[in-house]
Amino acid sequence: MKPISKIAENIAPSSTLALDAQAKALAETGKPVLSFCAGEPDFPTPRAVKDAAIRAIEENKTKYTPSAGILTLREAICTRLFEDTGVSYKPNQIVVASGAKHSIFIALQAIVNPGDEVALPAPYWVTYAEAVRQAGGTPVFVQTREEDNFLISAKALEAAITAKTKALILNNPSNPTGMMYSEPQLREIADIAQKHDLYVLSDEIYYRLTYGKVPFVSFAALSQDAYDRTITINGVSKSYAMTGWRIGYSASSPKLAAIQSNYLSHSTSAPSTVSQWAAAAALSLPEVQAESEQMREEFLKRRDFAVARVNTINGLSCKTPDGAFYIMINITRQLGRTLGGRKIATADDFCAALLDTALVAAVPGTAFGIDGYVRFSYAAAMDDIEQGLSRIEKFLS
Numbered sequence: 188m189k190p191i192s193k194i195a196e197n198i199a200p201s202s203t204l205a206l207d208a209q210a211k212a213l214a215e216t217g218k219p220v221l222s223f224c225a226g227e228p229d230f231p232t233p234r235a236v237k238d239a240a241i242r243a244i245e246e247n248k249t250k251y252t253p254s255a256g257i258l259t260l261r262e263a264i265c266t267r268l269f270e271d272t273g274v275s276y277k278p279n280q281i282v283v284a285s286g287a288k289h290s291i292f293i294a295l296q297a298i299v300n301p302g303d304e305v306a307l308p309a310p311y312w313v314t315y316a317e318a319v320r321q322a323g324g325t326p327v328f329v330q331t332r333e334e335d336n337f338l339i340s341a342k343a344l345e346a347a348i349t350a351k352t353k354a355l356i357l358n359n360p361s362n363p364t365g366m367m368y369s370e371p372q373l374r375e376i377a378d379i380a381q382k383h384d385l386y387v388l389s390d391e392i393y394y395r396l397t398y399g400k401v402p403f404v405s406f407a408a409l410s411q412d413a414y415d416r417t418i419t420i421n422g423v424s425k426s427y428a429m430t431g432w433r434i435g436y437s438a439s440s441p442k443l444a445a446i447q448s449n450y451l452s453h454s455t456s457a458p459s460t461v462s463q464w465a466a467a468a469a470l471s472l473p474e475v476q477a478e479s480e481q482m483r484e485e486f487l488k489r490r491d492f493a494v495a496r497v498n499t500i501n502g503l504s505c506k507t508p509d510g511a512f513y514i515m516i517n518i519t520r521q522l523g524r525t526l527g528g529r530k531i532a533t534a535d536d537f538c539a540a541l542l543d544t545a546l547v548a549a550v551p552g553t554a555f556g557i558d559g560y561v562r563f564s565y566a567a568a569m570d571d572i573e574q575g576l577s578r579i580e581k582f583l584s
């Protein structure tokens with residue numbers, strides 16, 4: 188047989204989804220596994236959203252839609268973005284896709300040519316590097332340090348830029364670190380983007396899940412220049428507990444939006460019609476905003492508990508993240524030890540031993556381009572977080 192596509196062959200499977208699946212498979216054998224791998228809220232989708240979807244089905248809103256999404260949803264997105272971030276878009280700048288992951292894929296297809304480089308702060312969300320490669324581009328990692336809250340500086344970014352650099356991917360608040368850029372930090376990055384004429388893919392999917400210390404600023408809000416060069420990525424998965432509905436979106440210039448819409452029209456045609464109506468309800472109903480806020484408050488309680496508890500465990504530490512629902516646990520003091528009968532040389536070894544011995548699943552930092560750390564998702568019930576961290580403490584002792 189002739190060789191298959193080189194691009195496809197080189198795509199790595201999603202390690203976070205794979206680990207979660209491994210933990211679920213173990214749980215199915217009857218083992219009391221606690222998984223802190225997945226990036227999804229443990230809350231149910233709000234009742235009013237489910238009702239809107241049921242109504243859409245009853246009203247036979249079950250046909251094809253425009254490829255960029257129904258107008259009602261694109262209007263709801265514009266209103267929500269304006270109310271929450273102050274950035275003004277028109278519906279012809281919004282393209283709805285089957286999840287923010289899909290929006291990122293489409294956006295990169297729209298701007299990357301084979302051979303282009305895309306700057307990516309590390310640690311990074313696993314999908315970015317693969318989505319850049321799927322577009323024929325090369326991810327160029329800009330390494331960050333815990334001392335700098337895992338945030339890139341303008342200087343480090345500029346050092347990574349070459350004549351081939353086409354774009355920068357920013358994730359604010361960040362998965363996997365939960366850290367956020369302040370407005371002055373964003374302004375310095377925007378200056379570099381302008382100087383080197385870079386597109387900025389600003390993934391802001393966790394923007395409603397922030398905990399106060401660093402106010403959230405949308406990249407496109409910084410200046411007219413930033414607005415023009417930014418493709419903002421967002422979606423309903425995280426803030427409205429709607430991961431399975433698969434609705435994400437991008438907001439960009441009308442020209443870029445049209446290109447993304449064309450691309451969609453020949454792939455999925457458009458996201459599921461019923462999910463689009465559900466997302467329109469999620470973004471526009473006041474009671475759903477209130478419910479989303481209650482989820483944020485619950486995440487905040489869990490974050491505070493988890494951060495304090497991790498820092499009481501001998502040999503572990505973590506910083507306090509400003510948003511999302513992840514903490515990066517520093518395990519560097521465990522490297523070189525033998526735990527659960529296994530020599531721990533990397534975060535992968537640590538996570539494998541932790542799952543085998545303590546039945547606790549968490550994602551090694553290596554999946555995000557950094558060793559010596561483990562990503563712990565606190566999008567889990569408080570009892571599970573308490574029990575999971577106690578098991579980790581016991582595992583280490």
Ligand SMILES: Cc1ncc(COP(=O)(O)O)c(C=O)c1O
Nearest residue numbers: 226286287288312362422424435
């Ligand atoms: C940073 C980031 N962007 C995008 C996504 C994808 O979200 P969606 O479920 O809308 O595809 C995730 C999900 O884990 C994420 O963490």
